[in-house]
Amino acid sequence: xxPLYLEDLRVGQRFTSRSVTLDAEMIKAFARxxxxxxxxxxxxxxKKSIFGGLAASGWHTAALTMRLNVExxxxxxxxxxxxxxxxxxxxxxxxxxxxxxxxIVEIVPSRSRPDRxxxxxxxxxxxxxxxxxxxATMQLVVPRRSQA
Amino acid sequence: xxPLYLEDLRVGQRFTSRSVTLDAEMIKAFARxxxxxxxxxxxxxxKKSIFGGLAASGWHTAALTMRLNVExxxxxxxxxxxxxxxxxxxxxxxxxxxxxxxxIVEIVPSRSRPDRxxxxxxxxxxxxxxxxxxxATMQLVVPRRSQA
Numbered sequence: 398x399x400p401l402y403l404e405d406l407r408v409g410q411r412f413t414s415r416s417v418t419l420d421a422e423m424i425k426a427f428a429r430x431x432x433x434x435x436x437x438x439x440x441x442x443x444k445k446s447i448f449g450g451l452a453a454s455g456w457h458t459a460a461l462t463m464r465l466n467v468e469x470x471x472x473x474x475x476x477x478x479x480x481x482x483x484x485x486x487x488x489x490x491x492x493x494x495x496x497x498x499x500x501i502v503e504i505v506p507s508r509s510r511p512d513r514x515x516x517x518x519x520x521x522x523x524x525x526x527x528x529x530x531x532x533a534t535m536q537l538v539v540p541r542r543s544q545a
Numbered sequence: 546x547x548p549l550y551l552e553d554l555r556v557g558q559r560f561t562s563r564s565v566t567l568d569a570e571m572i573k574a575f576a577r578x579x580x581x582x583x584x585x586x587x588x589x590x591x592k593k594s595i596f597g598g599l600a601a602s603g604w605h606t607a608a609l610t611m612r613l614n615v616e617x618x619x620x621x622x623x624x625x626x627x628x629x630x631x632x633x634x635x636x637x638x639x640x641x642x643x644x645x646x647x648x649i650v651e652i653v654p655s656r657s658r659p660d661r662x663x664x665x666x667x668x669x670x671x672x673x674x675x676x677x678x679x680x681a682t683m684q685l686v687v688p689r690r691s692q693a
Binding site for chain 2: 427430432433436446454457459463464474475479480482484532538
């Protein structure tokens with residue numbers, strides 16, 4: 398896909414990513430480095446936890462979502478996020494196949510910087526059952542194509 | 546530190562993490578796997594980007610923040626977040642020394658589940674200059690000590 402500029406986007410536009418499959422080893426390896434809690438690193442301990450079984454760190458789901466988004470949403474100059482909201486409606490489990498559906502929800506050209514705008518995108522990360530495991534609504538900086 | 550229950554927390558309470566130092570190799574390794582964009586993986590390309598130099602993926606900053614929080618905020622049963630808001634006021638750079646300051650901002654005992662409550666925590670991740678590189682305000686599920 399060719400790079401997308403502010404002028405190429407419209408509210409309601411959707412982008413669907415490829416899929417990525419998560420296994421228990423990936424979950425445990427990420428968690429050992431970034432979120433070393435028993436429900437992310439140990440199947441037996443996880444059974445007795447609030448998750449009732451091994452679950453991926455929410456930040457692992459977030460990082461994998463970013464990986465998929467980089468490929469699915471080829472914004473000119475890259476995907477640069479200033480922040481937003483994130484939630485994990487249900488855990489990501491070993492064997493889950495994740496796909497991201499992105500939808501453009503707002504486009505605001507910058508008043509002070511005529512070379513760019515702010516675009517709000519809702520990224521829903523779904524498992525193989527179509528259930529949302531993460532919903533993130535993020536602000537992106539997107540360049541304009543036309544320059545003086 | 547002993548595990549913290551809902552009864553042990555109060556609004557305004559603060560927790561400070563240890564520090565972690567980020568180098569260029571760590572930034573590039575994370576980015577190759579989860580956020581493969583030139584400004585996160587290549588110094589030369591990064592100079593010409595919106596960041597003006599190599600910058601960590603925001604999700605890397607988030608993951609490192611989680612790592613620090615797991616040690617700094619020993620909630621009973623673990624740090625279980627339902628979601629919240631996140632922003633990256635400035636980039637995380639090679640050589641940055643990150644520390645997280647957590648502050649309890651709201652405590653809401655559950656009406657439907659008397660064994661737990663919802664706690665809102667503001668996590669500010671700062672570099673060695675005291676500047677915020679990430680601000681995350683997250684909802685945590687925290688168990689109560691006293692059970693019927």
